[in-house]
Amino acid sequence: MSVPAVHPFHGGLVLEGHKRISTRHPVVPARLPERLVVPLQQHIGAPAEPVVQVGERVLKGQPIARPRGYVSAAVHAPSSGTVAAIEARPVPHPSGLAAPCIVIETDGEERWRWREDQRPDWRTLGPEALRERVREAGIVGMGGAGFPTHVKLNPGAGRAIHTLVINGAECEPYITCDDMLMREHAPAVVAGAQVMQRILGARRILIGIESDKPEAREALSEAVRAAGADDIRVVSVPARYPSGGERQLIHLLTGLEVPSEGLPADIGVVCQNAATAAAVLRAVTELEPLISRIVTVTGAGVAEPRNLEVLVGTPFADVIDQAGGYTDEAVRLIVGGPMMGFAVAHDEVPVTKTVNCLLVAGRGEVEPARDPLPCIRCGACVEACPARLLPQQLYWYARAKDFDRVQDYRLFDCIECGCCAAVCPSRIPLVDYYRYAKSEIWALEREREKAARARRRHEARLARLERERAEREARQRARRERATDAAARKAAVAEALARAGARRSGSAEARRHEGSEGG
């Protein structure tokens, strides 16, 4: 049933998987924590807007924040309880910053909000209705980036989608949550993919899975057979990082290159993560929002590496505790994998919709602080770069803060996969330079926009002041004119009267009228 992929991409690395250590136990639900900290922004786009008040009782699955705009996602209560606070708390982010979160004191009852008893077969629903369910469920890409799924499932009228790619590659070392999901819930992944196929009107589904996951591949092939879907193919891709990068996987499976400034939809492809597919199925059949996910807890720093089904908002410390707690080895807590994940400074950070792995790395598993040597232009990074860039040139220009040149060398085609830095013999933190340059360029862009707005407002103000001045002057002029007018009229009248008076009674009265003329 599964067939091998035939379109390799440039570069990439064969990495040691370290995946076995966390696939020995089946996935079990994690304990309900006393307190859930649910960030309002767990996705790319605008943060959600709270719709509950502090002190309010909430039920499991109840919306607690609504999307702000189209590119945003709803947030739901992961369990029943009381809203204890709406405040900034540390969130999983490389900055280590705090961001607004809704804190729920759980009551242990896990009481669901009211759900329709009638659950219509999703096959009877049209694409619009299905997409709306996905949107209401607050589903975002669960592979890591967290782009709102309903947006991705709405590629726009001009772009016909022929292929839906399901990303089950999971190429980063240590991470096994998708592997376990596909092993244990292959039918849900396949059915979820079919829901999305229906929404998109795609002709076929390609499920890409790395060759080092034979169990998951078998399970998926079996599920596809059981579903009797002859438009779904399970494709084995070589275990070469970053085969799970969206652009790389699409190339592996279809031979098509996503244009550098475009989207997969531009070439008729939409790519969704396997866990997202399962979440979509839950949303449309069980009317269940995205409130939990499978998280891999692994590394030499935890006693019993494993996968757990964790409620969104559960603090890392609680999750790690259920994987046997820390070992003496634990030195670094990484959210995600060792190639693209970021380290957090402490474990009082909540799991979000996009946290796929907590890697508690042991001393020997990670590089101690980098101590770089000069770049010797060896070109190892060029060989490794899956985006076919020249990492060493990007590095020179990013380091020199030459933001024009660094864009000439196509900085924004960099997917930050880390291959270049991983092979650099000088141990230069290359990706950090790219991330620095990107965020500076974005900041400059924001500043430029702000400056343009300030200039418009300033010009509007100058125009307003000018207008006001002109109006004031016009008023004064009008008053003066009116005054002269009045005087002239008065004078004319006076003259007439004078003439009349003179005719009537002589010069003395005429002189009196003349006297008032100067006023």
Place this chain on the structure above:
Amino acid sequence: MRRFETATSPHLPPRDSVPALMRRVLYALAPGAALQAWHFGWGVVVQLLLAAALALAAEAAVLVLRRRPARRALADGSVLVTAALLALALPPYAPWWLTTVAVLSAVVLAKHLYGGLGYNPFNPAMVGYVVALIAFPRELTQWPAPHALAAPPGLDMALGLIFGGAQLPDALTAATPLDHVRTGLAMNRTLTELGAEPVMGRFGGKGWEWVAGGYLAGGLWLAWRRAIDWRIPSAFAAGLALPAMVAWGLDPDGHPSPLFHLLSGGAMLGAFFIATDPVTAATTPRGRLLYGAGAGLLTFLIRTFGGYPDGVAFAVLLMNMAAPTLDQLTRPRAFGEGR
């Protein structure tokens, strides 16, 4: 709450390091250097040690003057590679002061005045070599006869020659094969006649061809270990051999064979160890092909039409100048970039 160290991705432990890379280059030089010592005697060993000591001392001194941490830079091994290449390129019995001038030019002038490792536009070893070649052309031609023709000097004599100001006795000198062919052709002799003379071996010169084979073996190992990019030596060989093949095909008595070109002088050392110096070479894949081919072609042109018997050093330095432009012209099409 438990606290952790923070760091940025990728987090994996290092796969390779600059010192390891430099060590690999030194190992790969060993077979060629050993064959060179076998064929030309103790002088090769003495020059290697002398150049290494001088280079380390010069680098340490400059680093102290530049107020840079000396230990780490010395440990990266790059200066030892420069020293080794220079020592192997110079005649084995060149006087100590000549080696000193060459090493100081390489380390101080070519490397550190430009900012040290990674910042030098020109290959330091070749700058050192060219300075010596231009300043002391006579000393640079004093190559001993290979083992097959005369027993090379022993250690005592080598020390005397290098440090004592003694002259290599005429009986022990021989023209290098490139020199031999060049002067022979200039006297209107044919290659058939020249090839019959004792300095000439099966493919290149006696002894020389073995040394070249040693460098070839070491270089192939380096390319296999991916310490160097295969593109540069391949393109260098093609750039040298293809024009040589055309010239030889047209006039076999007036032009040496491509094989002779590849196995004489500095061709193999140059192709695998000098042109591949990443700091001064082009860095894009296509740029490296052009860079290597250009260096090979220039070597052929200088050997054939130039004023010096060998041209590897000049060819490499000229291509060093072209490297930034090559890089700029050969940026690969990024993934997803319009064609």
Place this chain on the structure above:
Amino acid sequence: MIAAVVALGAVAAVSGALLGYAAVRFRVESDPIVDQIESLLPQTQCGQCGFAGCRPYAEAIARGEADINRCPPGGEHTIRALADLLGRDPKPLDPERGAEKPPSVAVIDERLCIGCTKCIQACPVDAIVGAAKQMHTIIAAECTGCELCIPPCPVDCIHMEPVPVDLDNWRWPYPEARTENLA
């Protein structure tokens, strides 16, 4: 002699014609220099440069009457961009004009405000709302941080607060390389 003169003259004529044609054919339509300069300025309208706003400063630079290092809010980046545009050497910020500060916005202490409208008149971008005898407030998103509203306030109820760092405007820091190894 005559042939040489004619030949050279012909070459000159042809070259001149070519250049003239190229100048017409390939002419780059560009904004007047003042607009280009102005587009690089941060538009805070703060007047720290000694001119009555960004546009007057741009005009002064264009006339060659003002140097390019008089804009503290733009800082090093603006100086560099101006130097690039005008083909001059970048130079450090003129310290007489002030120092580069982190981006800030003005905040009115609403308990103290007496509603005098003086700050409203001073604000170059109309970012303060309020009416006479009514409390005033600042639209933080529109405030350029020029500080021009601070001196007119009779009760000193306005102060500057740095723009808080959040997930949206957080910037990845410049990698702290151990520079002693790198240069």
